[in-house]
Amino acid sequence: MYLSKPEVFSVPIRYINFDILGIEKNDIKKARHHVFIGVILPNQRESRWVRDKEAMEREARLREVNIKIEFNDFNIEKQRIAVEKLISEGVNALIITSIDNGDEASLVDKAKESGIKVIAYDLLIKNSEVDVYISFNIIRVGEFQGRYLTKNVPKGNYILLSGEPSEGLLREGAMTYIQPLIFMREIRVVTDQVVKGWDPDNAFKIVEESLAKSGNRVDAILAPNDAIAGASIKALENQGLAGKVAVTGQDADLAAIQRIIQGTQSMTVLKDSRELGKVAIETAIKLVEGKYIDYNAIKNNGKKDVPSILIEPIAIDKSNLYTTFKETEYYKDGF
Template sequence: MYLSIPKNLNILVKYVSKESLNIECLEILYECKYREHEEIGVTIPNQREARWVRDKEGMEEEAKLDYVTLKIGYSEFNLKKQEEQVEDLIKEGVDLLIITPVDPEEEAELVKDAHKKLIKVISYEELIKNADVDLYVAFDNLTIGELQGKYLTKKVPRGNYIILSGDSGGNTFKRGAMEYIQPLVSRGEIRIVTDEVVDDWDPKNAYDIVKDSLIKNNNRVNAVLAPNDAIAGAAIEALKEKGLAGRVAITGQDADIDAIRRIIEGTQSMTVFKDSRQLGKTAINAAVKLMRGEAIETTNTINNGKVDVPSILLSPISVDSSNVNTAVLGTGFYKFEDVYKRMYSNYLNV
């Protein structure tokens, strides 16, 4: 637990006349910018992927409860665009920033710029490196990777693996997964035939990597470590073209609705469920406490290369066909009919 000093303080002001100051001509200009609520600037990747839609929904719901205003921008995984968004939010005088960094290694200056204006910064989902970040709010990314690696090695303890990782911060997932995969590689039970970064987290790039790997290895691939569901979906498209969908184990993350359908159908083995609604709510709740100087309950501290950053890490859940209905659908994250209606519309005549 720690206590922050708020950006805005109430102070006693004593007014004096210009005569008492013995100044012949005194002009004092007051610029008063009244705001009904505190403002939080947010930059997250996009609204194309369901998971970021959920984050936004959670943030907006909590913001209403806490009487704060959100200004939300979307980086589209473009560093320059995000830098411009953050600088604009700083100029607009927001009280706090929540940033999902496009490139955690390159955004320390944004934190510095915010702090110059006494604006606190929460790093969201990925930790900005080498900066005095005020708070980190995320799911435990190392645990996510561990869940993926543990599942994959249990399901496919021998054979050829394709390892896919996302750029700009995706190494944590991979590092967690390799804690389970590497020992089997060292014993010669697993052979990594492809190990590549998916540039820009772009599913098309993932599709190309998997398609090329299948060609080079004569379709002899037994498992794919995919860091998230969007990349898993692209990999599965490449597998389908070779008649391998459902025969090759593949991981995911985010519990996107299409991934849930693929798990039920049997073409995707598992995903990691992160209730991003709750993550969004947690970030806004913590932001409000930071702004108002209230105590924050943290779970960890994580060193970002410069400081030990107070952190709130939420726990993810491994999901496969055995628990998909209870772990995801049972929480109301999706409606049963939204998942199943599209899958069986031909049979249900809808």
């Protein structure tokens, strides 16, 4: 279930009026030294996650709170070890990027049993007692991808790729545009496959096999993110098809921007992770301090309605690439 709320509203978790209690701002800063935020991100290979890490560390310094960041490398065992390690080290807020929608609920339970506030970051943790979900408007990302493909390639053979662990709303958004044309037999799906672990090597093999199976008759590739888009384009290059097949993406990685300029990748979606990381740290502090949480949506994770903060993404192609990055200063050093 996905319910979008038109206006920002608040969850009254607990409110402390520091003025009434006679607590000075300096005392608040001192108290913040006791805020210890643990974070688990997927990896440091992709620039997307490097930006999240840097944004969180920067915001933690500005807010004068302690932070420790671990990485799970899309491995559930590493995720478990990282969660247990951060709990043992005494964090009072935990920001987790989900990689497995089954086992992680038990990890959330462990944290909650220790009185730790838990934020699901980027992907919602299913059937869990998370306090808040923070992400981009993922369904909008999928809509951008599907709309671009169907507008520019309304007929032809499609390869549909999705990541695992999956974000159902990403797929749902894209298929809003693609599925009607499949029903009308304007679009023929030659491959519809999951890329395990969001691994570019797996994506390369899938696209390579799809091209061989179809005799290179492919017109569009729905790639869920830029890393998978890059791998798909490598497979296309091997067949002399790079730039001739529409390929989507997500994350606005530097390599993807360069591919768009070169004409081998069609579009990407900018999700300014600087803002996402900043909001995550702000929210973690509010949870620990018992303050109101402003949210703009509710998402049901199978167990509860989770207050959610969803940030809007920006679709990027050649037509708006330069103006978008000039306005956002996302790549200050150019590309």
